[in-house]
Amino acid sequence: MPIDFATIRELTQDQALERTQAARAELGDRLTILGHHYQADEIVKLADITGDSLELSRRAAKVSSEYIVFCGVHFMAESADMLTAFHQKVILPDLAAGCSMADMATHEELESAIEYLESLGLSILPITYVNSSAAVKKVVGAHGGVVCTSTNAPKIVTWALGQTGKTVLFAPDQHLGRNTSFKLGVSLDQMPLWDPKIHDGGAGEDAYRNARVILWKGHCSVHTRMNKSDVDHWRATDPERKILVHPECTFEVTQSADLAGSTSFIISELAKAPAGSKWAVGTEVNLVKRMAALHPDKDIQPLSKIQCLCSTMFRIDPWHLCWVLENLVEGVVVNQIVVDEETRQFATQALDRMLELS
Numbered sequence: 249m250p251i252d253f254a255t256i257r258e259l260t261q262d263q264a265l266e267r268t269q270a271a272r273a274e275l276g277d278r279l280t281i282l283g284h285h286y287q288a289d290e291i292v293k294l295a296d297i298t299g300d301s302l303e304l305s306r307r308a309a310k311v312s313s314e315y316i317v318f319c320g321v322h323f324m325a326e327s328a329d330m331l332t333a334f335h336q337k338v339i340l341p342d343l344a345a346g347c348s349m350a351d352m353a354t355h356e357e358l359e360s361a362i363e364y365l366e367s368l369g370l371s372i373l374p375i376t377y378v379n380s381s382a383a384v385k386k387v388v389g390a391h392g393g394v395v396c397t398s399t400n401a402p403k404i405v406t407w408a409l410g411q412t413g414k415t416v417l418f419a420p421d422q423h424l425g426r427n428t429s430f431k432l433g434v435s436l437d438q439m440p441l442w443d444p445k446i447h448d449g450g451a452g453e454d455a456y457r458n459a460r461v462i463l464w465k466g467h468c469s470v471h472t473r474m475n476k477s478d479v480d481h482w483r484a485t486d487p488e489r490k491i492l493v494h495p496e497c498t499f500e501v502t503q504s505a506d507l508a509g510s511t512s513f514i515i516s517e518l519a520k521a522p523a524g525s526k527w528a529v530g531t532e533v534n535l536v537k538r539m540a541a542l543h544p545d546k547d548i549q550p551l552s553k554i555q556c557l558c559s560t561m562f563r564i565d566p567w568h569l570c571w572v573l574e575n576l577v578e579g580v581v582v583n584q585i586v587v588d589e590e591t592r593q594f595a596t597q598a599l600d601r602m603l604e605l606s
């Protein structure tokens with residue numbers, strides 16, 4: 249009998265966590281729980297494997313358990329489904345855990361952007377950030393393109409820029425695309441924006457013909473909440489404090505920071521920093537707070553005073569986790585993420601290309 253979420257919702261958080269542990273023990277090695285670094289502490293503590301999206305994709309591909317419960321957002325669970333065997337079931341505890349950035353590019357919009365740009369005589373090489381739907385990855389795979397994550401973006405963009413005669417179209421995060429390409433020597437005037445809401449992208453034919461990288465007009469609503477005045481505040485009040493940010497932050501913020509890099513980079517920089525060092529970190533607040541707790545000998549603060557919380561990641565809570573696990577114990581699979589065969593075929597090409605290149 250399926251268990252109704254309404255009954256689980258009545259539990260206190262401690263009860264939900266206790267029952268989750270019990271269900272987990274009962275499922276044993278039939279279950280693997282994956283947890284993204286931006287998940288809340290109580291979820292991270294329950295995860296068998298934690299990581300950024302690249303690490304989790306890689307690890308998901310090697311897991312042999314029947315059930316993979318993905319504590320992250322929808323596009324990550326789709327990637328896990330594509331990289332795991334057919335008999336394995338990937339489950340997202342709350343289907344409303346999406347990513348607003350991923351929603352900023354649809355596969356229809358991407359198809360028509362490529363079609364328009366190729367009508368100008370360009371040969372487009374699409375790159376999609378892993379924060380995109382499987383349907384978008386399918387379009388990218390079908391056009392010989394590749395997926396990237398914030399960790400491997402420099403490698404992937406370097407490879408793409410080396411493909412003769414190609415113009416790169418980077419979707420959906422303009423900031424990751426701009427920050428990465430600029431660091432690799434592409435000037436700002438060689439990176440026009442493509443606005444998917446305007447039929448011809450909005451920057452003009454010449455700008456696209458002269459482009460090296462065309463940037464999709466998308467962004468992360470969490471990382472773009474941090475701005476230059478946050479950096480200025482720390483510089484004025486505490487000049488010794490190092491500023492470390494994720495490349496989903498704007499160009500202005502990234503340029504004014506001391507260091508910029510992926511979630512994994514942020515974690516490793518903070519781990520190797522000397523005791524007594526001071527940091528202002530521009531990324532999702534759950535991760536910043538966890539780093540501060542993990543390194544009490546260092547002074548680690550969020551870059552912004554505004555709470556930059558990924559509210560969709562936060563939808564994965566102990567109640568939803570308890571609900572999906574107890575259903576699995578009953579033999580009921582709820583919230584399974586299944587990518588259809590045709591999408592999987594092309595999207596997997598783009599994902600595999602990424603894994604080969606990184």
Ligand code: 13P
Nearest residue numbers: 300301302397398510511
């Ligand atoms: P990572 O690729 O660093 O895991 O980031 C995913 C993400 O959603 C960042 O906002």
Ligand code: SF4
Nearest residue numbers: 347348349468470558
């Ligand atoms: Fe998407 Fe931003 Fe949340 Fe990452 S932090 S999942 S990019 S909304």
